[in-house]
Amino acid sequence: MSFQSWLKQERLLSSGKVPFFSWFVSRRPRAWLEPAVLTALALVPFGAVWWQPFLLSYAILILGLAVSLTAWWTWERGASFLGWLAWLFMLTLYWSSSFLFWLFLETTLVRIFLLVAVVAVAWWYLVDWRQHRYALSVSQRGGGQLSSVAVGFISALALGSAAQGLIVFLDAPLWLLLLGCYLPLVLSFISLVYINGWSVRQAWIYYLTSAAVLLQVFIVSTWWPTSLYAVGFVMATVYAALGLALRQEAQGFINRRSFSRELLILAVALSVVLATAPWY
Numbered sequence: 001m002s003f004q005s006w007l008k009q010e011r012l013l014s015s016g017k018v019p020f021f022s023w024f025v026s027r028r029p030r031a032w033l034e035p036a037v038l039t040a041l042a043l044v045p046f047g048a049v050w051w052q053p054f055l056l057s058y059a060i061l062i063l064g065l066a067v068s069l070t071a072w073w074t075w076e077r078g079a080s081f082l083g084w085l086a087w088l089f090m091l092t093l094y095w096s097s098s099f100l101f102w103l104f105l106e107t108t109l110v111r112i113f114l115l116v117a118v119v120a121v122a123w124w125y126l127v128d129w130r131q132h133r134y135a136l137s138v139s140q141r142g143g144g145q146l147s148s149v150a151v152g153f154i155s156a157l158a159l160g161s162a163a164q165g166l167i168v169f170l171d172a173p174l175w176l177l178l179l180g181c182y183l184p185l186v187l188s189f190i191s192l193v194y195i196n197g198w199s200v201r202q203a204w205i206y207y208l209t210s211a212a213v214l215l216q217v218f219i220v221s222t223w224w225p226t227s228l229y230a231v232g233f234v235m236a237t238v239y240a241a242l243g244l245a246l247r248q249e250a251q252g253f254i255n256r257r258s259f260s261r262e263l264l265i266l267a268v269a270l271s272v273v274l275a276t277a278p279w280y
Contacts, residue, residue, distance in 0.1 A: 034073055035126035040064040042095050046102055046115060047205050056103075063099060067092050074129060085150075086191035087212045091125055093188050094151045094158075099156035104165035104228060121150050149243060152192045155235050159185050160221065160235030161228040168228070174219075180274055191241060193246055203246075210242045230277035237270045 044066075045059030069087055098118050105111050128147040162173035163181040190207055198206075214235075221234045244262050 033258055035123055035130065038066060038070050038073070039122045040124060042070065042122060043057070043115070043119060043276065045099055046118065048098075048110065059099070063095060066095065070126075083195060086194050087129060090148060090151050090155070090188055090195070092192050094122065094125070094155045095185050097155045097158035097162065099164075100162045101232070102168065104162060113200070116145060121147070125151050143170060148192055148195050148266035149240070150187055152243065153240050155188055156185055157232040157236035159232070160218070161232030163218070163222045164224075164228040164231045167222060177218075177222065182215060185218070185235070185239070186214060189214065189242065192243060198246070206246055210246070213242060214238065225280040226274075226277045233273045234270065237266050241266055 001280075042063060045063045048055045048059045048062070067088075072092065074088065075084060095118070098114065102111070102114060105114065125147045159181045163177050164176060166181075189210055193203070193207070215240045217235060221231050224231060243262060244259065244266075
């Protein structure tokens, strides 16, 4: 390419008059390439520990690298810093809690199921963020509501299951469980509600009430003589029920039909899990 051709191209790009085909070719692959790369990178620690447990320290470093690259990719000037931080925290907790839960899994089928969930939901969450970032104004708080609820639900399930795993296998003290599992769960719930439109300052009483409910369920359920999957599902169900209740409150009115249907589905699912779970 000659210097004059290069200079002409630079002037064309700086003026914003980019041909549609060139813009489409340069932009379109990134819509799936970046989420795919980040999701694949976050998946490496799971496979590394599965292949060789002594690679745990390197796996944690790779997971931190994935979070750092995600933060670098998603940040933009003019965006809501708290919204971006809440969105990034939920994704970070989703990856880290799933990885912690992964360490207590033994059966191959459950591990494969968790890997599929980690890949699918993380991909959905990242793509959802990108679509909101370009479709809406930069002042929007984060990604879509449904994907953030899915990330929060699985994080609560993983943290609840991991908490009981720490008790059973490592005899972890209560203060460590509260600091490592309960506190991130509460911060995740605050981030979820904030992403979906609530103010932390104005809705502090709701956050405090939800934190108290989650604390009671966390302390009671983690010492149940049952499987760690059942404990995690209990935490995730309560987490989802609180999120659904606050969503009804945030919209200014209560849709009794939809709210009752959602709570009924959660209650039936929880009843089935508790009825079929092994009790010791």
